Amino acid sequence: MQDFYRGRRLRRSSTIREMVRETVLHPSDLIQPYFVVEHQDPEFCSPIASMPGQSQLGISALIKRVGIAFRAGLRAVILFGVPGEKDEFATEAYKEEGIIQRAVRELKENFPGLTVITDVCLCEYTSHGHCGIVQDGYVQNDPTLNYLARIALSHARAGADIIAPSDMMDGRVGWLRRSLDHEGFTDIPIMSYTVKYASAFYGPFREAAESSPSFGDRKTYQMDPANSVEALREARADIEEGADVLMVKPALPYLDVVHALAGNFDLPVAAYHVSGEYSLIKAAAAQGWIDENAAAIEALSSIKRAGASMIISYFTENVLEAL
Numbered sequence: 001m002q003d004f005y006r007g008r009r010l011r012r013s014s015t016i017r018e019m020v021r022e023t024v025l026h027p028s029d030l031i032q033p034y035f036v037v038e039h040q041d042p043e044f045c046s047p048i049a050s051m052p053g054q055s056q057l058g059i060s061a062l063i064k065r066v067g068i069a070f071r072a073g074l075r076a077v078i079l080f081g082v083p084g085e086k087d088e089f090a091t092e093a094y095k096e097e098g099i100i101q102r103a104v105r106e107l108k109e110n111f112p113g114l115t116v117i118t119d120v121c122l123c124e125y126t127s128h129g130h131c132g133i134v135q136d137g138y139v140q141n142d143p144t145l146n147y148l149a150r151i152a153l154s155h156a157r158a159g160a161d162i163i164a165p166s167d168m169m170d171g172r173v174g175w176l177r178r179s180l181d182h183e184g185f186t187d188i189p190i191m192s193y194t195v196k197y198a199s200a201f202y203g204p205f206r207e208a209a210e211s212s213p214s215f216g217d218r219k220t221y222q223m224d225p226a227n228s229v230e231a232l233r234e235a236r237a238d239i240e241e242g243a244d245v246l247m248v249k250p251a252l253p254y255l256d257v258v259h260a261l262a263g264n265f266d267l268p269v270a271a272y273h274v275s276g277e278y279s280l281i282k283a284a285a286a287q288g289w290i291d292e293n294a295a296a297i298e299a300l301s302s303i304k305r306a307g308a309s310m311i312i313s314y315f316t317e318n319v320l321e322a323l
């Protein structure tokens with residue numbers, strides 16, 4: 001009767017379960033994304049239909065919303081901008097008075113203890129919706145780098161704490177590192193979207209950020225969902241170029257990749273639990289088919305268990321209290 005393992009001994013009470021728990025989520029693991037929109041009414045707040053609970057926010061609305069979350073324990077945010085005008089060269093992305101630059105200044109002024117991360121990319125600001133400069137119908141790698149550097153520098157000047165390039169152009173981490181260092185921003189870390197897949201799970205984000213490509217797709221720069229060895233090559237390149245944090249995006253369908261990066265490299269790994277992953281849980285919960293909070297915490301815990309120490313998730317605001 002005695003010769004088998006009795007795992008249930010350590011599951012008998014909630015106290016014992018807590019004592020042997022291997023993964024515990026903390027508010028400091030989580031980063032809440034916000035969509036800041038250029039709008040004449042700074043109180044502007046427009047719910048995003050495909051992401052229930054998330055909204056496009058004018059600057060004052062953003063400050064209010066972050067204030068509530070900050071008091072509940074929010075530690076970090078990542079910002080995406082929705083500009084008033086778009087053009088071929090993403091001019092609004094690197095203006096000193098651009099929407100993100102103003103939002104960063106306001107957030108840092110109101111919440112000095114909050115870590116403000118900025119997404120660096122062209123797609124929300126280009127008329128064609130691609131993440132780089134387009135010539136002859138193709139997204140050009142090297143000409144894009146200078147634009148990314150302009151955006152990153154404008155964010156650093158505004159007071160951003162961490163720069164997060166999401167474009168997937170080759171060589172951009174090194175380019176941004178040199179540009180930041182050259183202007184004296186040697187202390188600003190680069191959280192690189194190292195392994196960003198051409199994923200179907202970004203659908204709702206494109207409504208939120210108004211960034212759907214007007215032609216073609218992003219498969220010439222984002223990674224093929226079928227690949228994981230390639231992820232190691234991407235990570236090695238980013239490390240050599242000076243990345244401080246490696247990110248995997250999306251998260252749940254790529255936990256093997258999160259685990260591989262955490263195991264193979266000694267940099268912190270971040271994972272982005274993306275809009276589609278969020279909306280799936282939201283939609284099922286709205287039907288009464290799933291317990292939203294429990295599912296959200298289980299999903300986020302699994303991302304941490306796989307090896308991510310920083311998790312970007314739209315559920316951050318919701319789960320802060322439960323943690």
Ligand SMILES: [Zn+2]
Nearest residue numbers: 121122123131
């Ligand atoms: Zn982009």
